[in-house]
Structures are given as structure tokens and as C-alpha cells.
Amino acid sequence: MIWDTHAHLDDEQFDQDLSAVLERAKEAGITQIINPGHSETSSRNSVKIAGKYDFIYAAVGIHPHNAKDCTENTWELLNRLAQNPKVIAWGEIGLDYFRDLSPRELQQKHFIQQIELANEAGLPIIVHNRDAHADLLKIIKQYRPENGGVFHSYSGSWEMAKELLKMEFYLSFSGPLTYKNARHAVEVAQNVPPDRFLLETDSPYLPPEPYRGKRNEPAHVKLVLKKLAELKGLSLEETARLSTENVKRLFRLA
Template sequence: MGDEKRELPPIPDRLPVTVVDAHTHLDACGAETAADVAAMVDRAERAGVARVVTVADDLAAARWAAEASTWDSRVFAAVAIHPTRTKEFGVAEQSEVERLARGERVVAVGETGLDYYWDYSPHDAQQAAFRWHIDLAKRLGKALMIHDRDAHEDVLRILDEEGAPETVVFHCFSGDEHIARRCIDKGYILSFAGTVTFKNARGLHEAARIVPCGQFLAETDAPFLTPHPYRGRPNEPYCTAYTVRYLAQLRGEAVHEVAEAVRTTAERAYQLPA
């Protein structure tokens, strides 16, 4: 059993319509070189996950993600400083994030937001950094990719106070039906990770059922949050296919319909070529 837990899940059957993994961390999955990235995305493509957005959470990861997005036409990037790393976020860090965010293949400012679960960064520092990233996304005309953990009310309040960018994506959406409705009313996009497949995630199940077509994405957040029935094993972008199929089951829709919705919403949100 111990060896099995360290193994990647099997690659599922290919989806009938290709999709985008809207949020993954290729470097944390073990990719270092262009060959590593290509192999990982090759596996994803076998499952019908044709493109991925690899996401940064600190400056080193941001530099790597921006560079990795130039190695393979199927890879795009998002850059920001994760809220848990905003204790020291000054002019130098801001200048570097902005420089990287201007990259042609960087499609989002993220992940940014608030995390009240961990205590690595004071709430006031997180909120100041979040406001700065909101402004950057608006200035660059790129999607804002939000990390929201145990901070729903403050995230929504700050978006209202600052004025949200045209495109806001709640990565690994973690709210219930009530929070989902508030986000939907604002036109925000909810991105569902493997957590939506967990049997005890009843609030997420309800949120996934009510979100309209055009306002939801699928993601892995790999190497974390591997979908059921492989929870606890390592995760990779190809596992998006498991989540897409589960979303179709939850919503009572055909897999090809949900996959098409996921792909077209990702193309619009991240300004990807069709």
C-alpha cells in the first residue's frame, strides 16, 4: 500500500473534447527541464488535456514558470507572490513580478489573494499585496487568479473596494453554494480542482451544480489535491480529466458538453488561441 500511494494514478481514457488544466505547478510536480515539461504535457495530452497553465507562488517559481512557458506551445504561465509569502513584499519584488507578468505567454496574475489558514504572513501584509496584484492585473489586461483559503468575506470585500479586473478566476474554489452565488453574480469564474470529487465536499458539489456554463473551469493544482479515487497520490495535469468527468456527473450533463465548456471558458479567460 505504501508503494501504491507514491505512484501516479493511471492515465484515464482520453476526453471526447480537449480541455485546459487551468492551474497546475509543473515545477512542484518535478519538472525541471524542457524535456521534463514535454513529457508531463505529453501524458496530459493522452488524457485529452491539451494545454496547461503553470502557476508560480514565489519569485523563483515565477521566473521558472515564465521561462517554461516558452519551451512548449502547450504551456502557459501565471505569476504572482502567494499570500503566504507576502510578509516581505516590497518594491524589488513588485518590479520583478510585473516584469514577468508582462511576458507574452504569461496569461494571468496569480496566484494571489488571502490565506487565513496558515499564519506565515500577517493579514494586513496579505491584503496590501492582494490589492497590488489586483491593480497589476487591471493595468495589464490579464486575468486575476485568486487563492482564497478561509478568507471569503475579505477577498470579496477587497475585490469590491478595488474594483475587480474584467476576468477573475477563483482557483481551487472552496466556497459553498452561498459564496458561489455571490461570485456568479459578480461574473467571476470558479475553477474546480480534485477537491470537488471528494465525497465529503457537499458544499462544493452544490456550487458545481449551480455555476452557469461559461463560469467554471477545471484544474489540478498538481501535485496536490489528486481526484477521487486516487486521493493522496501524486497529481499531474492529466488528472484534470477525472475532475471533468466528475463535474459532468454532478451536473447531469454529457462529458463532451462539460469539456467543451471548460475549454472555451479557459480560452476566453486566459486569452488563449482557439
């Protein structure tokens, strides 16, 4: 079993050929996919896609880019969607100080709010972090996610990773792990405990080598698996087995 734990299948880049994309994923041995939401519309569509395909699961949430668009109705909608049995996480949520598409204070406010909503819903969180390490660490230490979570497409330092591991977070690796300049990601991947890593694509973004510059898709998670296995000195089969066990533990799946 190989999981892609983070793919935006509801992205418009898949509008014309989603069935073919999913077929290629199956042919590559990808058995399950998690589709996180990043807005009201995306969260709705995530649940719809998960309802249509038995091997796809959903997460619901508001990405920091979209924090500026939230209203009281947003939280009512997400709470309602979170009750769907195919919703296994709250995300993708967090902070993004690189693009700053929403005011930072608003990003922080809605990140805290969504941690609390995830706690009420009994769900782990999927965290987006870009250039916001200090503020993000401060928030998750003060507003502890009660059901754990994963830092998706982890790009921070090993020092920060150690802090997150102490708080029992999981770390997920994506296409950039395969890049020649992936110093931080490689160090973290080599040192992360075997019971704390996940695999993802972040499709249609962050394609691994040799697909840089092209659209990413779930089938390519196998290249991330191969690189992680190489870095940890494990077989492909063992790495896939461990990542699957970690997925099931974090998201409480049988």
C-alpha cells in the first residue's frame, strides 16, 4: 500500500483529465489519496471527490492565503463538512509569510480558531508553514492540537523538526526531497524516526525530479518514496509499509 497523503485533486489543473490521473496513480501502485481543502469551495469539492471514489479521503480547512475571505458562515460550513465520515483531518491550515496573501494577524487568528475547531471535531490537523517558523511554533505550543497532526511538505530545519517530534507531530515529505539543493529536507528525512514520516505529492504542485516544471500528480509519490527509502537505507517495501502504518495511526484508520 502506498498513500499520497496530500493531493489537491479539486484543483482546476485536473478538471479535464482527473479520471486518467487517478488511473495512472493506480497503475503506479498508489492505493489511497488524501485531498485537503484550502477554501470553502475547495473543502466542499474535497468532500465530493471523496464521496465519489472509495480510495480518496478528504480534509477540510482554510489555507492561510484565504484567511482574508473567512466569515462566520465559513466555520459553520466546515463544521458541517467535518461530520462526513470520509473527512479524516482538518486542513490545510497554518501560516504563510512568504506570499503574505492575507494579513499575518488574520492568518494567526484563523489558524488558532481552526486548531480549536479540529479539537472539537476530534480531528488531527494538516499544517502549512512557509517562512513562519517562530510564530507557528508559538501557536501550536499554546493551542495544542489534541489529536496530533502533520507538517506537510516539510521544509524546515532539523532543529525545528526535533521540536515538532517532541510534540508528537508527523512530518511529510514531497517532491523537493528529490531536488539537488534539498539540504534541510534531506537532513530531516535521514533523521526522522521510522514511526513519524508520511509521503505526499502536493499535486499539482512541487513535482519531483525529473518532472520539475510540469504538473505534479499522485503517481509521482513513488519517486518521493524511492528517495526517502534511499536516504534511510530501507527497501521500498519497508518504507511503504512504515508510511502506511503511520498514516493509519495519525488519521485513526483501520
